[in-house]
Structures are given as C-alpha cells and as structure tokens.
Amino acid sequence: MKSVRQNKLAAILFILPASLLFFTIIIMPIFMSGYYSFLGWDGINQPTFIGIGNYIELFTSQVAGFPKSLLNALILAFLSVFIQLPLSLGLALLLSRGVKGEKFFVAVFFMPVLISTVVIGQLWLKIYNPEYGIVNVALNSLGLEKYTRTWLGEQDTALIAVFIPIIWQYVGYHMLLMYAGIKSIPTEIREAAKVEGATEGQIDRYIIIPMLKPIIRVCVIFAVTGSLKAFDLIYVLTRGGPAKATEVPSTLMVSMIFDRNRYGFGSAIAIMIIALCFFFALAIKRAFGTEED
Amino acid sequence: MQRIHVLAMTHDAMTLKSAGPEKVKAALTKAGQSYDDPDFLESAKKFRQLVEMGAFYKGATGLSNDEASALFYSGKVAMYTTGSWMAGSIQTDAENPSDFDVVPFPLLGSNAKATDFMGGAVDSIMVSASTKYPDIAGKAAFELTRSISKYAYLDGAGLAVWKKDYDDSSVNPMTKKLADFAANATSFTLWFDTTMEAEDAGEYLTLLQELYVGEITPEEFVSSMKKNLE
Known part of the structure; x- marks a missing residue:
C-alpha cells in the first residue's frame, strides 16, 4: 500500500478519470459561461464582445427584472433558513428521541425528496387549481368563498404559493441530515445529562443543538445556495409568471437564453448565480465560526 | 410564459382586427410603422376592458x-380564441362536439375585414443552400410537405x-x-411572437402579461411596445 502511495505516476493515473470529468463537466462550462457573459450573442450568429455590458444591464434594466428575481430568491432563502430548517430540526429532535414508529416517520418525511420534482409540481398544480383544487374546494365547503383565489395566477399569491411546496419538499432532506447527526452523538452524553436531572428540552437546547452545529451549518449552506439556484418546481408551477411575480434568477436565465435567444445575457445571470452561491457559502461558513473544524 | 400564449392569441387577433394586416406587419417587422398608434392603442384598451369586465376566466393566467x-x-367557458388545430381536438376531447362552432374574430373599427385572419402557413421545411443535391432535397421537401398538409387536414x-x-x-x-374560411381569406398575418425576433417577442409576451394583470396601462403598453420594436 505504502509503495503505491509513493508512486506518483499511479496516484496521477487514479485521479485522472475523476479530475478529467470534473474539469470537463464543471470547470470548463463555468469558464465558458464566464466568457459568453461578455458577449452580445444570440447563440447562432457571430458574437460581438461587449465587455461588462451584460452585467450593467443586469442591474440597471427595469425590463429584464434581474433585481426582482434576486429579491425573490433571497426571500426563498430567508424562508428556508427561518421556517424550513427549524421545522426540520424540530422533527429530527422529536424523532431521534425514539418515538414509536421512528423509522416509519423518517421514511414518510423523506419521501417528498425522493419523488421527482415534476411529479410534485403536477400534484401542487392540482392542489392549487382554482376549479377543483383542494385548497379552494376546502375553503368553499367551509363557507370561506371570499378567500378562494387563483393561487398561481394572481400576483399577490403566486410567490408564496410556489414557495410552500419548495419548502415542504426539502424539510425531509434537512431532517434526515440532522437526524443522522443527532444519532451519531454518543448516547452516554444524553444519559449523563439525564442522570444530572436535565429535562429533554434542556438536553436538546444545551447539548444536542450545540453539538449539531456543523450539521446545521451545512444545512444552512444547502438551504441558501439551493434557494439561489431554485428552478425546477417554479418552472413547472408558473414558469416565473404571472408577469414575473415568481421569477427567480434561474428561470430568468432560461427564459433569456431559450425564449429570447440572449446567450450572453443568460450566461451573465449564470455567472451571478455561481458567484452569489460562493459568496453566501463562504459568508455562512464564517458566520458560524470555524472552531469545530 | 406558457399560459400567456392563449391570451396573446386573443390580443393578436384584436390588434389585427383593429389596425389591419398591413399596419400590423409594418409595425412588427420594423418597416416604418410605430406601435404607438391609435389603432394599436384601441386594441390594448379593448383588451384591458375585457379583463376589467371579467370576460376572461378568473384564473386564466394560472x-x-x-x-x-x-x-x-x-362547457364552462363560452368562447375560446384559438387556431384551426382545436377543431380536431374538439372531436376527440369534448363530450358533445356538435355543440361547438367556429366564427372569425370580430372586427374593431373599419381597418380590417372579417376575412383577414391570424395564422397562415407557419410550418415549413427548408433546404440548405449548401446541400450537394439541391434538386433531390427540394423534391423530398416538396413531397413531405404535400403529405403533411394532406394528413394533417384529414386528421383535423x-x-x-x-x-x-x-x-x-x-x-x-x-x-x-x-x-372554407381559409380559402376565402383576404390576408394571413403570422402570430406576433412568430413574426417578431425572439427577444422582441419575449418582451411582448411579458408586457402583455403586465397589461393583463393591470401593472401597466394600455398607453404604457403601446409606448413600451414602440420602444421594444425600435
């Protein structure tokens, strides 16, 4: 084993396939997008170099609406961190105490993560359907007709109507991460605290959650970066409409590139998404401190 | 965006019937006709009026x-602006196909005729100029389109x-x-988003959505369309 490790050629050979894939599938496209973002290009004709023109347009053009899409993504990130993650943490804490049917509930809460997002989108389209959707039907049967809405078709309800399924879908994902984290904490610690007279709430508050900090940090990073690149469910439910009410950077990017043939501008949005994800990942890491590393 | 297409068809047809085929074509192809024009404004106003009076199904955008x-x-909605393809789907999807009939889009003013239509022959097969065998390729395209035309018609x-x-x-x-309508048509005008360049078309659909939800006025709509097409 030792001789293999010392053999540089062998090491390089073993790393080569993975690094080739990584380079061609991840690194190259990022750099190519970076290059395209400086072009005025429709994807077919000869491109023209326009410097940072696309980036200036991103933040100044009222028509393109990038700032609004970014704001929507940040609202989603906020909701993910302050609603989705506390829910996940609560469920993880509850389930890891060894409630009856623990495994069953873990599977149930994780189920939405396993189902294809397009299927979930179709399900929620039916839930929100103004004619026969369960939301309006329930409101009608409770005599609350005045609260019925075209949930995905009205500007003031579309955004929240789209965010609810996104947040719901990934509660199980974060719950599983946290649940696994809690399960890896030695039971002796919990037992010792109990012997000392700590209540379940105190154990969670002073022992489990602080020990779970690295996992929570990862969850926060996933939730925030996931929100910044949220795409699939929004695309299925509203495609960013009505009148851009649910537009996020990714849906705007797709509509710019594929509906309007603006490859350069779309690439600039892609680069902004990547840059923002990196920025937030680093900022969150710093905010949590690095003492546990 | 997918949901705006049905609305766009209604607005396209209204504009054609308000401004007439020549004016629409000249505006959309940037041939010297400004979109900020009384006839285009009239169509946008009427479109907005229809929204306000509740003519569209309440959840149309959703x-x-x-x-x-x-x-x-x-049978829950009374009218539907659409294209010839729906005649075929009605036969298979509607419970009572005989309950349905088709009429040309009504006129707005006197610039257009009842026989001016939106649509026309939009699907086409092309032969590359750089092909080695232009004659054979041309013949193949010819035969293909003839069969497509025949069987699409026979299937409704x-x-x-x-x-x-x-x-x-x-x-x-x-x-x-x-x-029969098509055979007696005096003109065909391509759908706005087919005629316009992709970027202008995307902007048009966004502006139309904004007009529909009341974010912009008909006046703002036509002046933004003018800017869009400059």
Missing part, C-alpha cells in the same frame, strides 16, 4: 393550455395548403368550415 381547453370542452390537425385532390368526406365539419 391555467395551462390543457386546463383552459378542458374548461372550454366541458390543420388546414390543407395544397390543392385537395383526394376524398375529404371523413374530415369533421368544423375543420371543413375552417378550410
């Missing part, structure tokens, strides 16, 4: 095309753009009626 047409097939999926030298007694009456 429905997919399939959901919207299902409401029409089941489209109208025949070729002379009909075959038995079409199996074609549903609505498609036949449409074929």
Whole structure:
C-alpha cells in the first residue's frame, strides 16, 4: 500500500478519470459561461464582445427584472433558513428521541425528496387549481368563498404559493441530515445529562443543538445556495409568471437564453448565480465560526 | 410564459382586427410603422376592458393550455380564441362536439375585414443552400410537405395548403368550415411572437402579461411596445 502511495505516476493515473470529468463537466462550462457573459450573442450568429455590458444591464434594466428575481430568491432563502430548517430540526429532535414508529416517520418525511420534482409540481398544480383544487374546494365547503383565489395566477399569491411546496419538499432532506447527526452523538452524553436531572428540552437546547452545529451549518449552506439556484418546481408551477411575480434568477436565465435567444445575457445571470452561491457559502461558513473544524 | 400564449392569441387577433394586416406587419417587422398608434392603442384598451369586465376566466393566467381547453370542452367557458388545430381536438376531447362552432374574430373599427385572419402557413421545411443535391432535397421537401398538409387536414390537425385532390368526406365539419374560411381569406398575418425576433417577442409576451394583470396601462403598453420594436 505504502509503495503505491509513493508512486506518483499511479496516484496521477487514479485521479485522472475523476479530475478529467470534473474539469470537463464543471470547470470548463463555468469558464465558458464566464466568457459568453461578455458577449452580445444570440447563440447562432457571430458574437460581438461587449465587455461588462451584460452585467450593467443586469442591474440597471427595469425590463429584464434581474433585481426582482434576486429579491425573490433571497426571500426563498430567508424562508428556508427561518421556517424550513427549524421545522426540520424540530422533527429530527422529536424523532431521534425514539418515538414509536421512528423509522416509519423518517421514511414518510423523506419521501417528498425522493419523488421527482415534476411529479410534485403536477400534484401542487392540482392542489392549487382554482376549479377543483383542494385548497379552494376546502375553503368553499367551509363557507370561506371570499378567500378562494387563483393561487398561481394572481400576483399577490403566486410567490408564496410556489414557495410552500419548495419548502415542504426539502424539510425531509434537512431532517434526515440532522437526524443522522443527532444519532451519531454518543448516547452516554444524553444519559449523563439525564442522570444530572436535565429535562429533554434542556438536553436538546444545551447539548444536542450545540453539538449539531456543523450539521446545521451545512444545512444552512444547502438551504441558501439551493434557494439561489431554485428552478425546477417554479418552472413547472408558473414558469416565473404571472408577469414575473415568481421569477427567480434561474428561470430568468432560461427564459433569456431559450425564449429570447440572449446567450450572453443568460450566461451573465449564470455567472451571478455561481458567484452569489460562493459568496453566501463562504459568508455562512464564517458566520458560524470555524472552531469545530 | 406558457399560459400567456392563449391570451396573446386573443390580443393578436384584436390588434389585427383593429389596425389591419398591413399596419400590423409594418409595425412588427420594423418597416416604418410605430406601435404607438391609435389603432394599436384601441386594441390594448379593448383588451384591458375585457379583463376589467371579467370576460376572461378568473384564473386564466394560472391555467395551462390543457386546463383552459378542458374548461372550454366541458362547457364552462363560452368562447375560446384559438387556431384551426382545436377543431380536431374538439372531436376527440369534448363530450358533445356538435355543440361547438367556429366564427372569425370580430372586427374593431373599419381597418380590417372579417376575412383577414391570424395564422397562415407557419410550418415549413427548408433546404440548405449548401446541400450537394439541391434538386433531390427540394423534391423530398416538396413531397413531405404535400403529405403533411394532406394528413394533417384529414386528421383535423390543420388546414390543407395544397390543392385537395383526394376524398375529404371523413374530415369533421368544423375543420371543413375552417378550410372554407381559409380559402376565402383576404390576408394571413403570422402570430406576433412568430413574426417578431425572439427577444422582441419575449418582451411582448411579458408586457402583455403586465397589461393583463393591470401593472401597466394600455398607453404604457403601446409606448413600451414602440420602444421594444425600435
């Protein structure tokens, strides 16, 4: 084993396939997008170099609406961190105490993560359907007709109507991460605290959650970066409409590139998404401190 | 965006019937006609008026095309602006196909005729100029389009753009009626988003959505469209 490790050629050979894939599938496209973002290009004709023109347009053009899409993504990130993650943490804490049917509930809460997002989108389209959707039907049967809405078709309800399924879908994902984290904490610690007279709430508050900090940090990073690149469910439910009410950077990017043939501008949005994800990942890491590393 | 297309068809047709085919074409192809014009404004105003009076189904912007047409097939909405292809789907998807009929879009003012239509022959097959065998490729395209035209018509999926030298007694009456409309048409105008360049078309659909939800006024709509097409 030792001789293999010392053999540089062998090491390089073993790393080569993975690094080739990584380079061609991840690194190259990022750099190519970076290059395209400086072009005025429709994807077919000869491109023209326009410097940072696309980036200036991103933040100044009222028509393109990038700032609004970014704001929507940040609202989603906020909701993910302050609603989705506390829910996940609560469920993880509850389930890891060894409630009856623990495994069953873990599977149930994780189920939405396993189902294809397009299927979930179709399900929620039916839930929100103004004619026969369960939301309006329930409101009608409770005599609350005045609260019925075209949930995905009205500007003031579309955004929240789209965010609810996104947040719901990934509660199980974060719950599983946290649940696994809690399960890896030695039971002796919990037992010792109990012997000392700590209540379940105190154990969670002073022992489990602080020990779970690295996992929570990862969850926060996933939730925030996931929100910044949220795409699939929004695309299925509203495609960013009505009148851009649910537009996020990714849906705007797709509509710019594929509906309007603006490859350069779309690439600039892609680069902004990547840059923002990196920025937030680093900022969150710093905010949590690095003492546990 | 998918949901705006049905609305866009209504607005396209209204604008054609308000401004007339020449003016629409000149504005959309940037041939010296400004979009900020009384006839275009009239169409936008009428469109907005229809929204305000509740002429559109309440949840129109939240429905997919399939959901919207299902409401029409089941008799829950009274009218549907669409293209000839629906004549075929009505036969298979509606409970009582005989309950349905087709009429040309009404006129707004006197710039257009009842026989001016939106649509026309938009599907096409092209031969590359750099092909080694232009004659054979041309013939192949010719034969393909002739068959596509014939079988699309016989199935009620489209109208025949070729002379009909075959038995079409199996074609549903609505498609036949449409074929008569097309045969007597004085003009065909392509859908706005087909005529315009991709970027302008995307902007048009966004502006139309904003007009629909009341975020912009008809005046703002036409002046933004003017800027869009400059």
